[in-house]
Amino acid sequence: MVWSDKGMSGESAVVRFWEARVGEGQLDAAVTWVHRNVVQPSLSRGAVSAEMFVADEDRASGNPARVVVLSRWSGVSDPHEPEPDGVCVVRAHGWDFRTTEGS
Numbered sequence: 001m002v003w004s005d006k007g008m009s010g011e012s013a014v015v016r017f018w019e020a021r022v023g024e025g026q027l028d029a030a031v032t033w034v035h036r037n038v039v040q041p042s043l044s045r046g047a048v049s050a051e052m053f054v055a056d057e058d059r060a061s062g063n064p065a066r067v068v069v070l071s072r073w074s075g076v077s078d079p080h081e082p083e084p085d086g087v088c089v090v091r092a093h094g095w096d097f098r099t100t101e102g103s
Contacts (some may be wrong), residue, residue: 012075015070018038018068018081020067034067
């Protein structure tokens with residue numbers, strides 16, 4: 001799902017990659033939590049758009065469910081980095097990536 005507040009200008013873009021590990025059986029709650037605590041604040045702080053992705057738990061490999069948000073910023077990001085609640089979101093971290101020349 002993509003949420004957008006405004007269009008991009010010709011400026012260099014920053015894409016914020018934010019990832020959360022989800023508590024067992026908590027994917028639906030985590031999606032709601034991430035939308036409220038990461039997506040909406042990013043848009044209100046100036047992100048051009050925010051896109052959320054989910055990966056289901058893979059019990060065979062022992063990988064928990066995850067939620068990822070990609071937010072696009074014109075120039076510099078101003079992310080909201082909430083503390084995980086420890087229930088539906090048990091760990092989270094983010095990084096800024098920038099476009100390169102020729103992109």
